[in-house]
Amino acid sequence: MTTTTDAQIGQKSQGILKLERRRRITMGVLFLAAAVFIWLVFATDVEPGVETRFMMNPGGGSAEAADWVFQSLPYLNMIAGILGLLGAFQIIRGFGKYTYGVLALVAILFIFGFLTWATAGGQTNLAGLLRVMVVRAVPLTLGAMSGILCERGGIINIAIEGMMLTSAFVSTVFASLFNSLIVGLLAGIIAGGLMGLIHAWLSIKYKINQIISGTVINIFATGITSYLSSKYIQKVEFQYLNEPGMFPQINVPVLSKIPFIGPILFSHNMYVFAMFFFVILLTFMLFKTRWGLRLRSVGEHPKAADTLGINVHRTQYMAVILGGMMAGFGGTYFSLGSSGRFDEVMTAGRGFIGLAAMIFGNWHPVGSMGAGLLFGFFDSLSAKASLLQVPLPSEFIGMAPYLATIIVLAGVIGRGHAPAAEGEPYEKE
Amino acid sequence: MAPVLELRGITKRFPGVLANDHIDLTVEKGEIHALLGENGAGKTTLMNILYGLYHPDEGEIFVNGQKLEVRSPIDAIKSGVGMVHQHFMLVPVFTVTENVMLGEEYVKAGGILDRTKAANKIREISNIYKLDINPDAYISDIPVGMQQRVEIIKLLFREADILIMDEPTAVLTPQEVEELFKIMHTMIEQGKSIIFITHKLGEVMEIADRITVIRGGKVVGSTTPAESDLNNLASMMVGRDVNLEVEKSESVPGEVVFEVENLKVLDPLGALAVNDMSFKVHAGEVLGIAGVQGNGQTELVRAITGLLQAVDGDVRLCGQNITHLSPRKITEIGSAHIPEDRQKDGLVLGFPITDNLVLNTYYLEPNSKSIWIDQKSINENGRKLVQSFDIRTPSPFVPASNLSGGNQQKVIVAREFSRPIKFLVASQPTRGLDVGSIEYIHKRLIEKRDEGCAILLVSTELDEIMQLSDRIAVVYRGKVLDILDAKYATKEMIGLLMAGIIPSEEEKQKLLTKKKQILMT
Numbered sequence: 001m002t003t004t005t006d007a008q009i010g011q012k013s014q015g016i017l018k019l020e021r022r023r024r025i026t027m028g029v030l031f032l033a034a035a036v037f038i039w040l041v042f043a044t045d046v047e048p049g050v051e052t053r054f055m056m057n058p059g060g061g062s063a064e065a066a067d068w069v070f071q072s073l074p075y076l077n078m079i080a081g082i083l084g085l086l087g088a089f090q091i092i093r094g095f096g097k098y099t100y101g102v103l104a105l106v107a108i109l110f111i112f113g114f115l116t117w118a119t120a121g122g123q124t125n126l127a128g129l130l131r132v133m134v135v136r137a138v139p140l141t142l143g144a145m146s147g148i149l150c151e152r153g154g155i156i157n158i159a160i161e162g163m164m165l166t167s168a169f170v171s172t173v174f175a176s177l178f179n180s181l182i183v184g185l186l187a188g189i190i191a192g193g194l195m196g197l198i199h200a201w202l203s204i205k206y207k208i209n210q211i212i213s214g215t216v217i218n219i220f221a222t223g224i225t226s227y228l229s230s231k232y233i234q235k236v237e238f239q240y241l242n243e244p245g246m247f248p249q250i251n252v253p254v255l256s257k258i259p260f261i262g263p264i265l266f267s268h269n270m271y272v273f274a275m276f277f278f279v280i281l282l283t284f285m286l287f288k289t290r291w292g293l294r295l296r297s298v299g300e301h302p303k304a305a306d307t308l309g310i311n312v313h314r315t316q317y318m319a320v321i322l323g324g325m326m327a328g329f330g331g332t333y334f335s336l337g338s339s340g341r342f343d344e345v346m347t348a349g350r351g352f353i354g355l356a357a358m359i360f361g362n363w364h365p366v367g368s369m370g371a372g373l374l375f376g377f378f379d380s381l382s383a384k385a386s387l388l389q390v391p392l393p394s395e396f397i398g399m400a401p402y403l404a405t406i407i408v409l410a411g412v413i414g415r416g417h418a419p420a421a422e423g424e425p426y427e428k429e
Numbered sequence: 430m431a432p433v434l435e436l437r438g439i440t441k442r443f444p445g446v447l448a449n450d451h452i453d454l455t456v457e458k459g460e461i462h463a464l465l466g467e468n469g470a471g472k473t474t475l476m477n478i479l480y481g482l483y484h485p486d487e488g489e490i491f492v493n494g495q496k497l498e499v500r501s502p503i504d505a506i507k508s509g510v511g512m513v514h515q516h517f518m519l520v521p522v523f524t525v526t527e528n529v530m531l532g533e534e535y536v537k538a539g540g541i542l543d544r545t546k547a548a549n550k551i552r553e554i555s556n557i558y559k560l561d562i563n564p565d566a567y568i569s570d571i572p573v574g575m576q577q578r579v580e581i582i583k584l585l586f587r588e589a590d591i592l593i594m595d596e597p598t599a600v601l602t603p604q605e606v607e608e609l610f611k612i613m614h615t616m617i618e619q620g621k622s623i624i625f626i627t628h629k630l631g632e633v634m635e636i637a638d639r640i641t642v643i644r645g646g647k648v649v650g651s652t653t654p655a656e657s658d659l660n661n662l663a664s665m666m667v668g669r670d671v672n673l674e675v676e677k678s679e680s681v682p683g684e685v686v687f688e689v690e691n692l693k694v695l696d697p698l699g700a701l702a703v704n705d706m707s708f709k710v711h712a713g714e715v716l717g718i719a720g721v722q723g724n725g726q727t728e729l730v731r732a733i734t735g736l737l738q739a740v741d742g743d744v745r746l747c748g749q750n751i752t753h754l755s756p757r758k759i760t761e762i763g764s765a766h767i768p769e770d771r772q773k774d775g776l777v778l779g780f781p782i783t784d785n786l787v788l789n790t791y792y793l794e795p796n797s798k799s800i801w802i803d804q805k806s807i808n809e810n811g812r813k814l815v816q817s818f819d820i821r822t823p824s825p826f827v828p829a830s831n832l833s834g835g836n837q838q839k840v841i842v843a844r845e846f847s848r849p850i851k852f853l854v855a856s857q858p859t860r861g862l863d864v865g866s867i868e869y870i871h872k873r874l875i876e877k878r879d880e881g882c883a884i885l886l887v888s889t890e891l892d893e894i895m896q897l898s899d900r901i902a903v904v905y906r907g908k909v910l911d912i913l914d915a916k917y918a919t920k921e922m923i924g925l926l927m928a929g930i931i932p933s934e935e936e937k938q939k940l941l942t943k944k945k946q947i948l949m950t
């Protein structure tokens with residue numbers, strides 16, 4: 001893709017330019033606010049000479065790394081300084097197409113500042129925190145990619161939660177029955193695909209409002225899995241149906257030996273690696289291939305696609321079924337990748353948060369994974385908040401990512417571009 | 430040699446309508462064949478059949494003498510038929526290259542897009558036909574005229590030999606129309622054939638080699654520009670003699686009734702859509718607002734009718750400042766509004782005609798007594814207006830959605846004109862109407878003017894503006910560039926202003942004297 005030339009910018013309406021300018025400045029002010037916050041709240045709270053100690057071993061890993069100890073105050077001042085410079089540059093010139101990358105950097109620096117302050121005079125297991133972050137990001141990112149597949153084709157999918165839950169149940173039963181994780185995994189993916197088919201069928205063939213169709217699927221999935229679970233697989237006599245086992249941890253040769261990075265990224269079960277693989281694959285497929293161009297055209301302007309001979313409904317069926325399969329794969333994570341059994345409503349809203357990650361990530365797989373990691377980080381942090389000396393209930397830390405989502409959805413930072421035709425059933429005249 | 434395209438006996442029925450009735454049409458190689466007809470005559474249906482979007486109930490299609498089964502647009506594309514749709518079929522967030530190759534992608538192994546190769550091909554086509562297109566630009570960043578050329582490239586990229594152009598001039602400035610005509614000539618020189626669908630007679634006379642006129646789903650005649658003239662074509666199209674000129678006497682402007690001063694209005698995105706506009710409308714005159722669609726007209730109308738809050742400036746009606754008044758207050762002072770989108774803003778489609786006729790007077794005597802609606806009085810009012818405004822309907826109690834576009838518009842006109850009004854905003858009052866209804870609406874507007882009503886006419890149809898207005902304000906990007914006396918204004922002059930070009934005083938005088946001389950002789 002190429003950048004727009006000056007001539008074309010000249011043709012952009014004044015209004016759009018103004019809007020871009022306003023967003024640029026809003027973003028810059030946000031950066032500056034982060035800098036001021038660190039400086040005023042965190043830095044003033046820390047005594048000079050106090051040290052921050054980050055432990056760099058998550059525990060249980062095969063690589064060893066020394067603890068990272070440093071003076072808290074100079075680091076906080078330095079972070080505030082960097083954020084201030086970034087904010088000033090953003091207001092004056094703007095980072096242009098790198099803005100979102102810089103935003104991510106600012107978020108990371110801010111969180112680092114927060115941790116430095118929270119840990120001042122004590123210690124935090126940074127590596128453990130990050131390792132849990134990656135794990136927690138898996139279902140969110142897989143859910144987000146399910147959403148991306150559907151919505152890039154113009155079908156809203158709020159049924160991710162239900163698809164995941166169904167798949168978690170089905171995979172548990174099949175893996176237990178056949179005593180095979182692979183069979184369970186495949187059964188889960190197929191179950192997700194079938195749920196996708198139902199959603200596609202309701203919203204494409206019968207043109208039922210897609211939100212309603214998705215809600216129906218969610219309610220149905222919660223009801224049926226809870227019923228079957230309490231009636232059968234939670235009972236002692238059917239206990240053999242709820243023992244699927246779990247995918248083992250894989251230590252990638254060489255890479256997992258890297259200190260700090262190794263245990264965080266390269267010592268996991270296959271779901272983490274699958275997440276990275278699918279993010280790369282889907283990005284490539286969407287933006288570099290014929291398949292992706294056609295899928296996106298259907299989500300943006302189905303009539304245009306139709307007049308060029310693209311079968312809109314077939315494309316949408318394919319997208320929603322694939323999306324269902326992706327959610328199905330994500331669903332098996334709960335049973336086969338995380339807990340080794342099925343519990344009622346064990347997805348606990350992760351599918352919906354995946355949807356939020358999709359929007360936060362601007363319908364882009366990489367962005368959604370970034371959002372998934374961010375949400376995962378706060379998830380991981382709130383679990384450990386009691387260990388930190390923070391005068392803040394852990395629930396508030398758990399809230400932070402969702403506050404951020406609301407701010408993003410309100411369009412403060414810049415409105416994302418949802419596929420233009422999503423939610424509208426396409427009808428040939 | 431066989432003609433490039435032959436349609437024989439094409440018939441298409443929709444529930445209750447015979448849209449195409451045994452239509453025959455022959456297009457020779459290298460000609461521009463105009464398909465002329467009113468809105469609703471069946472032109473677009475016919476072309477959608479040819480393009481595979483509809484399936485005909487009867488009839489055959491031959492391309493280069495070969496019988497063709499068109500089941501989907503793919504079949505049409507394969508046989509060399511392409512269509513530039515009235516509403517562009519472009520994805521705004523895609524680049525030109527992506528839009529052009531969609532459906533016919535250049536790929537490397539494994540289905541990976543070859544954007545460079547496609548972009549080169551587009552550059553090549555752009556050079557041959559002098560289209561001046563940058564393949565890497567995003568559609569949302571380029572102007573409408575250029576978007577249309579992208580649509581044309583889409584067809585040339587697929588090596589279409591027969592190009593259907595559905596009302597291609599509707600969205601263009603007069604200068605862009607000239608450009609388009611040049612491009613059409615280049616395409617003919619390269620051996621393409623063009624079917625040009627339109628209801629604009631002047632354009633047909635200018636560019637067509639042959640003309641086929643359709644009325645009520647039937648072919649009513651075939652002719653050439655040389656054998657025909659405007660009045661002749663118009664009566665063929667409408668089926669009776671039409672008077673193309675609007676008869677009107679010199680206006681007798683009275684005092685200023687309506688005034689806009691330094692008005693600023695934002696669009697939904699927060700950009701200044703109306704940027705410092707000022708003008709006055711006198712009693713007994715029509716002020717026309719000319720301009721290409723999307724230059725602030727919609728926001729202007731919404732602001733002066735109270736539907737949108739202005740951010741700055743004043744609007745005065747009969748000496749009263751109405752800038753921040755509610756629509757009802759403004760209506761009560763004596764303002765009337767014929768909205769741009771009659772189905773969305775003008776009528777409640779599910780309501781019967783009678784109720785639609787009292788949408789802004791239902792709460793007043795005699796339609797209401799204290800808190801009670803007087804249905805009898807409303808029905809009486811409905812019967813009376815249906816008759817006096819010649820609304821063609823089986824009964825005044827059918828829902829407004831059952832009426833044709835022309836009759837729907839008559840309901841709005843009847844509602845607004847049956848109250849005592851001093852000022853009227855008419856926004857696109859004849860868009861999409863048949864010639865009969867257009868004549869009727871125009872006559873009523875001039876009548877209202879002669880009664881001393883001040884009229885603000887907003888239209889993107891330049892002909893309509895020139896026929897009705899006494900003065901013409903040309904808007905561009907939210908500003909009034911100039912206000913011209915309609916007697917001396919030429920299409921050329923207005924066209925320049927519509928494109929944002931302000932002619933120097935010297936040029937302006939030259940253009941104006943030209944018109945004066947024509948008037949003298």
